[in-house]
Amino acid sequence: MVKVLFVCLGNICRSPMAEYVFKDMVKKQGIEEIYIDSAATSSEEIGNSIHYGTRNKLKEMNIEYGNHFARQITHKDYEQFDYIIGMEERNIEDIKKIVGKDNKNKIYRLLDFSKNPRDIADPWYTGNFDKTYDDIVEGLETFSNYLRQEKQVLLNERILEKCLPSYLENDLKNLKEGIKNNVTYLDCLINELQGSVNSAFVDGDISEEQCDYFYRKYIRMEI
Numbered sequence: 001m002v003k004v005l006f007v008c009l010g011n012i013c014r015s016p017m018a019e020y021v022f023k024d025m026v027k028k029q030g031i032e033e034i035y036i037d038s039a040a041t042s043s044e045e046i047g048n049s050i051h052y053g054t055r056n057k058l059k060e061m062n063i064e065y066g067n068h069f070a071r072q073i074t075h076k077d078y079e080q081f082d083y084i085i086g087m088e089e090r091n092i093e094d095i096k097k098i099v100g101k102d103n104k105n106k107i108y109r110l111l112d113f114s115k116n117p118r119d120i121a122d123p124w125y126t127g128n129f130d131k132t133y134d135d136i137v138e139g140l141e142t143f144s145n146y147l148r149q150e151k152q153v154l155l156n157e158r159i160l161e162k163c164l165p166s167y168l169e170n171d172l173k174n175l176k177e178g179i180k181n182n183v184t185y186l187d188c189l190i191n192e193l194q195g196s197v198n199s200a201f202v203d204g205d206i207s208e209e210q211c212d213y214f215y216r217k218y219i220r221m222e223i
């Protein structure tokens with residue numbers, strides 16, 4: 001299950017709007033396997049409910065929202081979520097101050113998924129929740145496309161790595177473990193795999209597409 005956490009300064013205006021709009025979006029798209037939550041970088045609004053501006057906009061758009069209590073992001077969230085998505089650049093900096101370095105590449109700015117990367121309009125001083133909503137929908141639509149493509153890539157990989165002769169399966173397993181454990185003899189493991197891929201292709205045990213995939217992903221490490 002993919003887990004997504006939206007983050008803004010107070011967790012009362014922008015991130016809960018993103019949370020509930022995205023819950024509505026994935027429900028309408030029939031995608032059930034996403035867990036969605038939101039949090040703040042500051043402790044300012046902890047325990048408070050959604051700002052009336054966000055609530056009114058969600059009501060206007062017929063989007064359901066729950067009994068929200070603002071909460072602050074914790075270090076544990078970094079481990080538990082796959083995507084931690086800030087609304088503006090400042091959020092990204094503040095998130096990193098709390099969770100530390102983004103070693104696992106989980107932290108993003110929402111509109112960096114779009115063709116026009118920018119901060120989500122902040123309604124706090126302007127009171128313009130319409131603009132915030134439009135920005136959030138733009139970001140979420142592009143993020144949702146990104147997730148779909150990621151899923152397709154994973155699915156394709158799973159298909160291409162299926163039904164392999166046992167000697168190739170073993171060499172692939174050894175190489176993956178070698179990569180995970182950062183071993184110094186990775187070149188040997190890659191050579192082993194290359195030999196097995198060549199044999200499997202010559203013997204007709206794998207397709208040309210599979211052969212090409214193994215070369216690109218594990219031998220030349222291009223993808």
Ligand code: 4NP
Nearest residue numbers: 008009010011012013014124
């Ligand atoms: P949010 O909005 O970060 O979108 O929830 C704000 C909430 C509180 C403050 C600023 C923005 N504040 O300054 O307290």
